[in-house]
Amino acid sequence: MDILVCVTRVPDTAENEIEVSKDGTDIERGALVYSINEADNYAVEEAIQIKERVGGSVTVVTVGTEESEEVLRREMAMGADKGILLTDDAFAGTDGRGIATILKAEVEKGKYDLILTGALADAGAGEVGGMLAAMLDRPYASLVNSIEIVDESTLKVGREVEGGNTEMNRIKLPCVLSIQTGINEPRYVGIRGIRQVASVQIPVHGAGDLGLKAEAIAPRVQRQDYFVPTFGAGAEMLEGSNEEIIEKLVEMLKAKGGLK
Amino acid sequence: MAGQIYVYIAHKGGVIDDTALELIAAAKKIDPAARPIAVVTGSGAELDQVCAEAAKSYSQVVKLASPALAHPNAEVVRKALLAILPKDAVILMPHGYLGMDLSPGLSVKLDSTYVADAIDLEKTADGKLKAVRQEYGGQVSTHVLCRMDDGIVINVRPGAFSPDESRSAGGQVVDKSGELGDLAASREFLELVQAAVGDVDITKSDVLVAVGRGIGDQENLEIAEELAAAVGGVVCCSRPIVDAKWLEKSRQVGTSGQTVKPKVYLACGISGSFQHLGGIKGNPFIVAINKNPKAPIFQVADVGIVADVVEFLPELTERIQEG
Ligand SMILES: Cc1cc2nc3c(=O)[nH]c(=O)nc-3n(C[C@H](O)[C@H](O)[C@H](O)COP(=O)(O)OP(=O)(O)OC[C@H]3O[C@@H](n4cnc5c(N)ncnc54)[C@H](O)[C@@H]3O)c2cc1C
Ligand SMILES: Nc1ncnc2c1ncn2[C@@H]1O[C@H](COP(=O)(O)O)[C@@H](O)[C@H]1O
Numbered sequence: 036m037d038i039l040v041c042v043t044r045v046p047d048t049a050e051n052e053i054e055v056s057k058d059g060t061d062i063e064r065g066a067l068v069y070s071i072n073e074a075d076n077y078a079v080e081e082a083i084q085i086k087e088r089v090g091g092s093v094t095v096v097t098v099g100t101e102e103s104e105e106v107l108r109r110e111m112a113m114g115a116d117k118g119i120l121l122t123d124d125a126f127a128g129t130d131g132r133g134i135a136t137i138l139k140a141e142v143e144k145g146k147y148d149l150i151l152t153g154a155l156a157d158a159g160a161g162e163v164g165g166m167l168a169a170m171l172d173r174p175y176a177s178l179v180n181s182i183e184i185v186d187e188s189t190l191k192v193g194r195e196v197e198g199g200n201t202e203m204n205r206i207k208l209p210c211v212l213s214i215q216t217g218i219n220e221p222r223y224v225g226i227r228g229i230r231q232v233a234s235v236q237i238p239v240h241g242a243g244d245l246g247l248k249a250e251a252i253a254p255r256v257q258r259q260d261y262f263v264p265t266f267g268a269g270a271e272m273l274e275g276s277n278e279e280i281i282e283k284l285v286e287m288l289k290a291k292g293g294l295k
Numbered sequence: 296m297a298g299q300i301y302v303y304i305a306h307k308g309g310v311i312d313d314t315a316l317e318l319i320a321a322a323k324k325i326d327p328a329a330r331p332i333a334v335v336t337g338s339g340a341e342l343d344q345v346c347a348e349a350a351k352s353y354s355q356v357v358k359l360a361s362p363a364l365a366h367p368n369a370e371v372v373r374k375a376l377l378a379i380l381p382k383d384a385v386i387l388m389p390h391g392y393l394g395m396d397l398s399p400g401l402s403v404k405l406d407s408t409y410v411a412d413a414i415d416l417e418k419t420a421d422g423k424l425k426a427v428r429q430e431y432g433g434q435v436s437t438h439v440l441c442r443m444d445d446g447i448v449i450n451v452r453p454g455a456f457s458p459d460e461s462r463s464a465g466g467q468v469v470d471k472s473g474e475l476g477d478l479a480a481s482r483e484f485l486e487l488v489q490a491a492v493g494d495v496d497i498t499k500s501d502v503l504v505a506v507g508r509g510i511g512d513q514e515n516l517e518i519a520e521e522l523a524a525a526v527g528g529v530v531c532c533s534r535p536i537v538d539a540k541w542l543e544k545s546r547q548v549g550t551s552g553q554t555v556k557p558k559v560y561l562a563c564g565i566s567g568s569f570q571h572l573g574g575i576k577g578n579p580f581i582v583a584i585n586k587n588p589k590a591p592i593f594q595v596a597d598v599g600i601v602a603d604v605v606e607f608l609p610e611l612t613e614r615i616q617e618g
Contacts, residue, residue: 046431048566049508049535052587053434062435131399132409158430160411165399174370174481177396191485196392199490199544199552204368207481217538255408259438263589264429270583270599277607280600281614284582287598291580293502293559294526294615 036091036184036208038082039147040115041138041164042075044099044106045157055261062261071106074153076113078214080221081182082151083114089184092116094145098126098137107237112228113221123241125249131158133252135166140245142171149190150211154178161213168211176206177213297422297443298383300331303376304349304356305367305389309341311348314389314451316458319352321387321451323459324416325424325443330354331387333466336375338365350466352459358470363478369396370480377404379471383446390450398448407446410439414455424449432568433591452569493545495529501558502528505548507571508535509564509585509604516541518608519563525615531555533571548574563604567592584608 046053046062047070054063071079082093095110096119097103107118121137129137142150152164154177161177168175180201181193188208193201195215206212242249273280288294300322305312315333322331333353335346342360349356359375372393380386382405388394390412402409414436415427424443429436441447497503504523506516516530523530530546537547548555549571556577563584565571572595575581583596586603593599600607 048431048434052589053431054589055435062431131411132403135403159428159432161395162399162409162411165396166403166409169400169403175396175400176482177369178392193488194392194396195551196487197550198554199547201488201490202392203485203488205483205485210481216534220540256410256439256441259425259440261430261435261437264427264433264436264591265594270581270593270596272588272593272599272601277602277610280602281611284598284600284611285614287580288526288559288582291559293528293561293580293582 036085036089036148037146038085038091038093038149038151039142039145040075040079040082040093040095040110041150041152041167042079042095042097042106042110043072043153043156044069044097044103045072048157055263059260059262069102071109072153072156074155074214074216076110076221077216077218078151078153079110079113079115080219081214082149084219085149085182085184091148094119094147096121096138096141098122098134104237108229108232108235109224111232111235112224118235118237120237120239121241121245122239125242125247126252128254129252130254130256131160131162132166132255135163135170136251137245137247138163138167139170140247141240142167148209150209152211152213154213154215164211164213171211174206174210175212176204176210178215179212180215180218182212297325297385298381298446300325300329300385300387301380302331302333302353303386303388303394304333304335304345305391305393306335306337306341306345309344311345312389313458314391314453315349316352316460317453317456318387318389318451319459320456321416324456325385325418332357334359334376334379336364336367336372338362346468350464350468351462352464352466354464354466356466356468358468358472359475360470360472361475361478363480366484367393368480368482368484369393369400370482371478372397373401373404374478374480375475376401378475380405382406383444385443385446386448388448388450390452394450398450402448405446405448407448408441408443410441410447410449412452413449414452416449416451418443429569432566434566434589454573490544493543495546497529497531497546497548497553498555500529502526502561503531503548503555503557503559504528504561504563505531505533505565506536506563507533507565510536511564511605513539513541515605518605518612522561522608522612522615525612528557528559533565550574562592562596563608565592566590567595
């Protein structure tokens with residue numbers, strides 16, 4: 036099975052405190068640690084496991100900047116056969132619809148039986164996979180947490196739904212699936228693995244190569260600003276030495292029935 | 296001029312979802328004079344029940360009945376909606392498990408704009424939509440701006456708007472099932488598999504020690520277990536802990552996990568994403584311990600402590616053990 040996995044490079048929220056920049060037009064990017072989007076790493080692992088079972092190939096693709104190459108190499112070190120970087124000044128500032136449009140143009144240059152995306156990226160939208168599927172006229176399932184290959188043209192996939200339940204679906208290939216975190220245990224990637232793919236050529240395609248006109252990727256949804264939300268009254272912050280804090284907390288817990 | 300506002304009504308087992316009334320409030324944010332039309336898909340007597348309930352709050356309810364719509368399969372629902380919705384429709388969907396599956400593709404097929412997971416809405420003076428969204432797991436918010444006049448699909452976060460409870464519409468149910476046409480799909484619903492029952496039932500405990508990614512290491516779960524033992528509670532967790540296979544899925548609190556109603560909830564190294572908070576009900580006393588003073592959890596907690604959980608929890612346990 037030939038599988039394409041769409042991946043993206045994002046600020047790692049486990050490693051960073053995200054703050055709004057002074058003028059409110061962006062987040063503070065200076066000291067951010069970037070990594071592959073968490074769900075995308077699960078998607079790549081899933082693709083590699085499918086390839087290990089039935090053969091085929093795994094390609095990782097991203098729409099980004101030159102810096103996005105590092106996530107492609109990381110996923111190649113993990114076991115993806117090929118990486119493709121889609122980059123162009125014209126891509127900057129596009130929206131999810133634009134990203135899906137760019138990806139569609141690349142998909143049409145190849146022949147993929149299965150396309151995987153992550154369930155969600157940093158903007159919390161979860162939109163690119165569903166849009167790409169609709170543009171390609173392929174069936175789609177989101178929030179997939181299990182994949183079973185039934186035969187050459189059919190998959191049985193589990194979709195996560197409310198309450199930890201799973202909705203089982205039969206879906207025809209070729210299709211697009213968005214992969215939810217926790218579907219597998221992504222393998223470890225060491226420095227050595229990354230070194231091994233350091234010199235592999237990564238094809239780079241721009242708007243011209245993909246036959247994309249500016250209006251096709253003009254953003255429909257435009258971010259105006261960033262701000263820090265405030266909900267409710269906020270917590271009463273306990274301050275002082277740990278000892279003092281713990282005394283106060285123990286009193287509160289007793290009062291609230293949190294201590295037996 | 297934006298088009299007519301349509302609201303997709305989510306329902307289950309013949310019971311209308313809370314979002315049905317929340318989305319009326321959302322529609323009125325776009326246009327105070329809006330008379331949104333409800334769209335209900337499904338089959339059988341359950342569907343009629345839901346339509347009747349929706350008609351109390353919507354002046355018009357479009358009923359779309361078909362055995363193929365008995366379970367809300369996004370591909371089939373999309374075909375049904377495309378059969379009856381005008382291209383310039385303003386469509387409000389709950390951002391739940393169906394909305395996430397359906398709306399991105401629906402917007403492409405309608406050639407409409409899509410806004411995911413909106414938590415607030417407003418119409419600007421020049422007729423555009425200004426929506427509030429959250430990014431980076433709720434750490435920052437943004438305003439996004441887009442046109443509405445060529446059609447738009449807006450997924451609205453469940454619970455973001457207070458329900459419009461007036462129920463004064465006395466509306467009509469219009470059956471448009473005849474317009475549905477071919478609903479054949481390449482994705483077929485097979486069955487719903489219930490979540491496995493785990494070793495501990497976290498829904499039964501009055502005191503929960505909840506651990507999140509901030510616990511850092513699987514070995515550190517022990518300090519949470521010790522605290523839970525000291526306070527007579529049990530350990531539950533956020534999703535990354537389950538994804539990492541450190542705890543069973545049955546310990547996960549949130550929209551894709553368990554709903555809990557404890558008296559006291561100690562959130563340790565949890566950022567406070569809406570998917571996690573969605574599983575905490577019954578207004579417990581929430582204590583948040585997090586090293587980031589700006590973590591969103593501090594906005595919903597009753598008491599906050601800025602500390603490293605790995606250092607703080609053992610000290611707290613020790614003090615409690617002293618009695
Ligand atoms: C469809 C869908 C469903 C989901 N369902 C759920 C669900 O049911 N339940 C759920 O929990 N999530 C769910 N999620 C995931 C959710 O979006 C968040 O990613 C998740 O809740 C984050 O978990 P966390 O707070 O533990 O981790 P993070 O967001 O990574 O936060 C870790 C926190 O720990 C703090 N920290 C780090 N180190 C320390 C330390 N040493 N001491 C103190 N604090 C520290 C950090 O400051 C940070 O605030 C779902 C996501 C999707 C897309
Ligand atoms: N710039 C990008 N390049 C490639 N894939 C992307 C990009 N942005 C998003 N995706 C894919 O779409 C998924 C969902 O992202 P989003 O719709 O932005 O939440 C991600 O997990 C990726 O698989």
